Amino acid sequence: MHTRLLIIGWLLWLPIPSSALAADRALSVTIYADDLALVQDRRDIEVKGGRQRIEFQDVSAQIRPETAALTASDISIVEQNFDFDLLTPAKLMEKAVGHEVTIVRVNPATGAETRETAEVLATNAGVVLKIGQRIEVLRDDGLPVRVIFDKVPDNLRAHPTLSVTVIGGHAGTRPATLSYLTPGLGWRADYVALYNENDGKIDVQGWVTLTNTSGVTYDDAQTLLVAGSPSQVDGGAQQPNHYRRPQPRPTLQQPGTESGSRERLGDYYLYPLAERTTIANLQTKQVSFLDVHGVPAEHGYEFRNRWLGSAETPQSAKSIYSFSTSAHAGLGDQLPAGILRFYMRDKRGDPQFIGETRIDHTPMGSTLSLATGDAFDVKVRAVVDKRTQLSLFDWRSDMRYEFSNALPRPVTVKLLQEGLWGDSRIAAESQKSTRRDAETAEWAVTVPANGKASLTATFETRY
Amino acid sequence: MRGSAERPVILRGCALACALAAAPAVAADTLAEKPSDLSVTVYRAPERGSGSIDLDRLEGFALVSETRTVHLPAGTSRLRFEGVADGIEPASAIVTGLPDGVIEKNREGKLLSPSALIAAAVGKSLTLLRTDKKTGQLARVTATIRSDAGGGVVFETPEGIEALRCSGLPETFSFSGITDLAATPTLSVLVRAAQPVTRTVTLSYLARGFDWAADYTATLSADGKSLDLGAWVTLANGNGVGFPAAHAQVVAGRVNRESGEVEPLDPGGPILAECWPRGSTSDPPQYLQIRRASPLDAGGSTAGITLFKMALAAPMAEVAVTAHKRVEQEQLGDLKLYRVPDRTTVAARQSKQVRLLDRQAIPVSFVYGADLEVNQPTASVPASRLLRTQNTAANHLGLPLPSGRIAVFVTRGGGKLLQHESGMRDLAVGEEVEINMGDSPDVEVTSVKESSSNDRVDVTNARPAEIRFELRLQLPEGGRVVRADHPTASKNGRPIFRLTVPANKTVTLRYQTEHVT
Numbered sequence: 001m002h003t004r005l006l007i008i009g010w011l012l013w014l015p016i017p018s019s020a021l022a023a024d025r026a027l028s029v030t031i032y033a034d035d036l037a038l039v040q041d042r043r044d045i046e047v048k049g050g051r052q053r054i055e056f057q058d059v060s061a062q063i064r065p066e067t068a069a070l071t072a073s074d075i076s077i078v079e080q081n082f083d084f085d086l087l088t089p090a091k092l093m094e095k096a097v098g099h100e101v102t103i104v105r106v107n108p109a110t111g112a113e114t115r116e117t118a119e120v121l122a123t124n125a126g127v128v129l130k131i132g133q134r135i136e137v138l139r140d141d142g143l144p145v146r147v148i149f150d151k152v153p154d155n156l157r158a159h160p161t162l163s164v165t166v167i168g169g170h171a172g173t174r175p176a177t178l179s180y181l182t183p184g185l186g187w188r189a190d191y192v193a194l195y196n197e198n199d200g201k202i203d204v205q206g207w208v209t210l211t212n213t214s215g216v217t218y219d220d221a222q223t224l225l226v227a228g229s230p231s232q233v234d235g236g237a238q239q240p241n242h243y244r245r246p247q248p249r250p251t252l253q254q255p256g257t258e259s260g261s262r263e264r265l266g267d268y269y270l271y272p273l274a275e276r277t278t279i280a281n282l283q284t285k286q287v288s289f290l291d292v293h294g295v296p297a298e299h300g301y302e303f304r305n306r307w308l309g310s311a312e313t314p315q316s317a318k319s320i321y322s323f324s325t326s327a328h329a330g331l332g333d334q335l336p337a338g339i340l341r342f343y344m345r346d347k348r349g350d351p352q353f354i355g356e357t358r359i360d361h362t363p364m365g366s367t368l369s370l371a372t373g374d375a376f377d378v379k380v381r382a383v384v385d386k387r388t389q390l391s392l393f394d395w396r397s398d399m400r401y402e403f404s405n406a407l408p409r410p411v412t413v414k415l416l417q418e419g420l421w422g423d424s425r426i427a428a429e430s431q432k433s434t435r436r437d438a439e440t441a442e443w444a445v446t447v448p449a450n451g452k453a454s455l456t457a458t459f460e461t462r463y
Numbered sequence: 464m465r466g467s468a469e470r471p472v473i474l475r476g477c478a479l480a481c482a483l484a485a486a487p488a489v490a491a492d493t494l495a496e497k498p499s500d501l502s503v504t505v506y507r508a509p510e511r512g513s514g515s516i517d518l519d520r521l522e523g524f525a526l527v528s529e530t531r532t533v534h535l536p537a538g539t540s541r542l543r544f545e546g547v548a549d550g551i552e553p554a555s556a557i558v559t560g561l562p563d564g565v566i567e568k569n570r571e572g573k574l575l576s577p578s579a580l581i582a583a584a585v586g587k588s589l590t591l592l593r594t595d596k597k598t599g600q601l602a603r604v605t606a607t608i609r610s611d612a613g614g615g616v617v618f619e620t621p622e623g624i625e626a627l628r629c630s631g632l633p634e635t636f637s638f639s640g641i642t643d644l645a646a647t648p649t650l651s652v653l654v655r656a657a658q659p660v661t662r663t664v665t666l667s668y669l670a671r672g673f674d675w676a677a678d679y680t681a682t683l684s685a686d687g688k689s690l691d692l693g694a695w696v697t698l699a700n701g702n703g704v705g706f707p708a709a710h711a712q713v714v715a716g717r718v719n720r721e722s723g724e725v726e727p728l729d730p731g732g733p734i735l736a737e738c739w740p741r742g743s744t745s746d747p748p749q750y751l752q753i754r755r756a757s758p759l760d761a762g763g764s765t766a767g768i769t770l771f772k773m774a775l776a777a778p779m780a781e782v783a784v785t786a787h788k789r790v791e792q793e794q795l796g797d798l799k800l801y802r803v804p805d806r807t808t809v810a811a812r813q814s815k816q817v818r819l820l821d822r823q824a825i826p827v828s829f830v831y832g833a834d835l836e837v838n839q840p841t842a843s844v845p846a847s848r849l850l851r852t853q854n855t856a857a858n859h860l861g862l863p864l865p866s867g868r869i870a871v872f873v874t875r876g877g878g879k880l881l882q883h884e885s886g887m888r889d890l891a892v893g894e895e896v897e898i899n900m901g902d903s904p905d906v907e908v909t910s911v912k913e914s915s916s917n918d919r920v921d922v923t924n925a926r927p928a929e930i931r932f933e934l935r936l937q938l939p940e941g942g943r944v945v946r947a948d949h950p951t952a953s954k955n956g957r958p959i960f961r962l963t964v965p966a967n968k969t970v971t972l973r974y975q976t977e978h979v980t
Contacts, residue, residue: 126742282572
């Protein structure tokens, strides 16, 4: 009995010779930008006639089992199970309650082994065994005792495992495709922009960065990246998404209207990788997709003041670089969402990092305006000089903005006063403003080299 | 026993066949030579406006550029760069100088560790070693690891299923074959070359675990009318990797940083060999604990962060102070770059100081100040003592002052006394420098409400010298000062009274305010 069980257990777990399986294995992985991937695993499977269970052990550990689908000719699917009860020593012992195990006592003095058959009665806090008519606690005396189990219980596995029970029509090998959705695979774009201060041009390289935390390695997979986020219903086995955060400052100044030659799927752009690649677990992989040189770029300064924003000390203006993604005088491509890192050459000619910024999916022909950080030498101090109540709901606010520039050349700072909502108007101003939108007034203030400038504006607001 | 119709067909990963199928893509490994030239540019923690660095929390970063020689064979090869900083952000890595045909860049997140060896061996056949404690005899048994889930190891031998190290006998696995797991996070590039080439390439990347700040020491003259200012650039490397004979730079100014997330990294762990419950009859009673089965944890990023924190938490062994040679400043876009003049070694877990500036006889003035909220009578409060000067060439300054910490000393007899320490923000040329020297108990301010709209403020001076005093009012929205018995001015939109208080005297100020209700 003991031996027979053992042999069956041994056979059950012998993997099918993998060469037969994998000869025609074709993995394809489609990765969306939002921590979601579609895995399609095509391989030849051997099917017997009648009811049987097929196990897939090398699926993503984070698989969303409800999205799994097995398709093959001449089989019908009875049910599909996802077992995540993992095989550990404690679980093994727990499942052995009521069953027999072999215990081997080792005499510490002589090394002699004594074998006995024992029934496991309980595993609460300690293991209680029944040996013949005696009841013992396993290793209560601290002496070495080996416990040998006949088999591994059915549902315990080293990895979460997807199993499909099917009824096969005819016996034989046939191609089958298993497809499922899984989180844990994600991608974003990483851009490297080198700004040349002398001629105001940038060189931009784009890389797609792929990360795999799904727990398995995808060998030799055909990989397709989709720029776009399909809507997902909450409640799936999703991980919180780390790659999306609220935009602090709008980067897209002018959305583009041009179409590129990139492949599309619906409204998403597709970025297929040219070669099959192995995406190892916990690997970060980068593949180039963009390399453009000499794109004109503008450098400027911007200062945003919130409504009635007033500062005791001068605040740095933001250093802004703007460029186009248009086909002429631009990058000539749509840009998948990601992080753009700016570099600039120092006096010795070495590229140095000057800041990074996050961009959203950007259509071709757009104008981007990206902040890299604070300008050390260009500062603005906004001051609420006076607040006067005109009538019950009407207020007048006198604002003063002081600009300073420690650079040896004049600069132009774009000043944005926000919060002009409702029935607000500018009653007086020392320089003409433009109304960027209902809530924001904009001034372009020129500050002389190593000098100061000042702007005043009076706002009348009604609440 | 078991219905043979239900016998599962198991589809596992394929070690050999996959390797064969992927043969064209499997590349020869070549290792890049050690860096022949290094450059480290340290950026300060973007969120820190002022203050000094904290060696336990280095939240700045660095741009590391390494020049290395590589020898590429013809065909496809995997070029590996070893010895990069632990805090590397793999997504920021740039390799320049390679021949065309870079297929992909990779950073493996799985490191070599006992648990990684076990994990890689699941389902494979290997040797179990059992040593007889009495005789020392070694028994070799062929075994297959069946699971390493949850920290315990379950294996199978021809005898049956057992759990590792649950019997009380010494046993371990002997692993055979070579592992492709690396000891440190290693960056690799898959590259294709038409013929064998030798190239000099530059690898540059951003790495975390660095920081720097300026540390100023100001020494006031005996008459309190001028000060001498000196400053160090203090930079620190919390990484386990050092940068010998490197060009070192620091950059002042705040740069945008977006990537809060760390790319996944699994540093691995020990083989835990957890067992079944091991309670004995002599154990104190325990409550029955029923645990719910939980799915596997993703294992990724948190482990990486732990590793990194561990690395940073290691004690900073060394504080190096370099020779009295100053950094050279240059403009980098809208930032300031300071270059350490000679090559220097930025060692692992080291903080290093380089001289930033030394300026003498900077004229300063002291003002006492207080902020008062109207309609809030206060018992006497000490006034703040403010040290003021202008960052101009006329004042023997007129250079960018990067943010950091300033310690103000006074001379007494032959020695120096620390008077105050405070943070300093980035100051451009031409800006006013104001250092709050803390409260002065010699100058007290008392505010008394005399009627609903009339306030009285008494400023007492216990010092043996005349002082200048500034009182700023915080008025409610739309309020204004109607009349006062001292001249009223305005600073940053708020009324301010500038008074002179003679030695050991009290000055009383009365004012009337009006505000719409």
